[in-house]
Amino acid sequence: MTDTFVETYPAETPPYTVGAAASLFSSYVVTSAISASHQIGLLDLLHAEGGTDVATAAGGRLDHGVVRGLLDTLVWAKVVQPDGDRYTVGPGFADVYAARGYFYWLVKGCGELFSIAPDVAVPEQRVGDFYHRDMRAVAIGSRLIGDSEVEPLFDEIVTGLDFAVIADLGCGSGQRLIRIAERDPSVSAVGVDIARGSVELAEKSVADAGLEGRVHIVQGDVLALEPTEIFADVEVVTCVFMGHDFWPMQRCVDGLANLRRAFPNVKRLLLCDVVRTPGPASPETTTIFTIGFELIHALMGVYIPSRREWLEAFEAAGWDLVRERHVAAPPSGILFELVPSAPRSA
Ligand SMILES: C[S@@+](CC[C@H](N)C(=O)[O-])C[C@H]1O[C@@H](n2cnc3c(N)ncnc32)[C@H](O)[C@@H]1O
Incomplete structure (x- = not known):
């Protein structure tokens, strides 16, 4: 077996990959996920039940990979938190739920423009x-x-x-x-x-x-x-x-x-x-x-x-x-x- 050399390049991580710019990038993705989660009824389900698994959220009509992807994205903003096979509402959920109309207006209503x-x-x-x-x-x-x-x-x-x-x-x-x-x-x-x-x-x-x-x-x-x-x-x-x-x-x-x-x-x-x-x-x-x-x-x-x-x-x-x-x-x-x-x- 040949030895593999693993080299990190550059030696120091550029600050934009983890700092404020990275946060802005992730915020944009989370914002899109919030809007989509509102439209497919995921936010209402979380509001009513306090948590869900992927199969329940998909409800036989949605792609499991997409639903899981949305939930995993919402984890970034603590809208939900992983809990075994489930996702339960996190400390960020209440504000995001109250503001869901703003996100839907922004992404679905105005995103194209x-x-x-x-x-x-x-x-x-x-x-x-x-x-x-x-x-x-x-x-x-x-x-x-x-x-x-x-x-x-x-x-x-x-x-x-x-x-x-x-x-x-x-x-x-x-x-x-x-x-x-x-x-x-x-x-x-x-x-x-x-x-x-x-x-x-x-x-x-x-x-x-x-x-x-x-x-x-x-x-x-x-x-x-x-x-x-x-x-x-x-x-x-x-x-x-x-x-x-x-x-x-x-x-x-x-x-x-x-x-x-x-x-x-x-x-x-x-x-x-x-x-x-x-x-x-x-x-x-x-x-x-x-x-x-x-x-x-x-x-x-x-x-x-x-x-x-x-x-x-x-x-x-x-x-x-x-x-x-x-x-x-x-x-x-x-x-x-x-x-x-x-x-x-x-
Ligand atoms: C931001 S939405 C507000 C909808 C509603 N008034 C509400 O409070 O939820 C603005 C609405 O005004 C309509 N609108 C904009 N300009 C208009 C115009 N000149 N005549 C009639 N409707 C107009 C749009 O089509 C849109 O439905």
């Missing part, structure tokens, strides 16, 4: 449909993101209002309208969304809830709504996590002013969105979502306004701000409660 950032940076390529996002995943992620604070706040405000018809602009999954209609059988609702993926998801959710007669989903651009019969009796308009799509300023002012024309009986506009954050990003101060939200909109060419810019737009468009609520989740989220301004006397 992040991957082509160098291409969309070229001005000549920023024409027509120059990017694609999975709007079904964006809608599902947004619903999960809003579940902890925004939706309870909406419920509190809407419960205190007297109305029979409500409209939701950029309705996404349609869940808000479904919840409101389920709670009050005298209420009817209309959701408007521009994306086919969102409209299909919302229509299916409405049908599953047995609310087809009372909740209508319309595909359309909320910036160009006409005062049709279906909008005539709407008294409350909500708009969550899409207000930035109204911008830049003049387009926003025109769009907000047009809402008063399209909904002639509107008494309240509840607009909730994430506003631009001041200051440089850093691991110490930057909250979840923030840089992902701001970069993806830069790639799409969508301006994210600051709170102050929103206030200017409301005033210019004829809406009075009656109350403003700041939420912690999503970070930098604000719910503006508005009423149509009284007509100015000549």
Whole structure:
């Protein structure tokens, strides 16, 4: 038998192979695994059972190697920990589960666009449909993101209002309208969304809830709504996590002013969105979502306004701000409660 010489080259390990750069690399992979684990129901299973084995998680429909690979990846962030043939939830699980909507929004909803950032940076390529996002995943992620604070706040405000018809602009999954209609059988609702993926998801959710007669989903651009019969009796308009799509300023002012024309009986506009954050990003101060939200909109060419810019737009468009609520989740989220301004006397 010949002797084998084993040589380590170079003699010293380069720091990037184990240090901060390695952590960033692994974080990206774990982030992808979290999103996938949410979509295949693995996170919900772990949440319900506290642990699982590969066969149970695969459930006869998924490849065992992939499921094991996802679980082994989650071990890196202590989302799960190996325990014999099983994986049990680890100290990182609770936060990741609570934040699963952010991960799903990022990876499944926006991943493709992040991957082509160098291409969309070229001005000549920023024409027509120059990017694609999975709007079904964006809608599902947004619903999960809003579940902890925004939706309870909406419920509190809407419960205190007297109305029979409500409209939701950029309705996404349609869940808000479904919840409101389920709670009050005298209420009817209309959701408007521009994306086919969102409209299909919302229509299916409405049908599953047995609310087809009372909740209508319309595909359309909320910036160009006409005062049709279906909008005539709407008294409350909500708009969550899409207000930035109204911008830049003049387009926003025109769009907000047009809402008063399209909904002639509107008494309240509840607009909730994430506003631009001041200051440089850093691991110490930057909250979840923030840089992902701001970069993806830069790639799409969508301006994210600051709170102050929103206030200017409301005033210019004829809406009075009656109350403003700041939420912690999503970070930098604000719910503006508005009423149509009284007509100015000549
Ligand atoms: C981030 S999602 C939010 C979905 C939902 N409002 C929620 O709170 O979960 C934004 C939604 O607004 C829709 N949207 C964007 N621009 C729009 C426009 N101009 N007219 C109608 N819908 C629009 C998108 O298709 C998407 O479904």
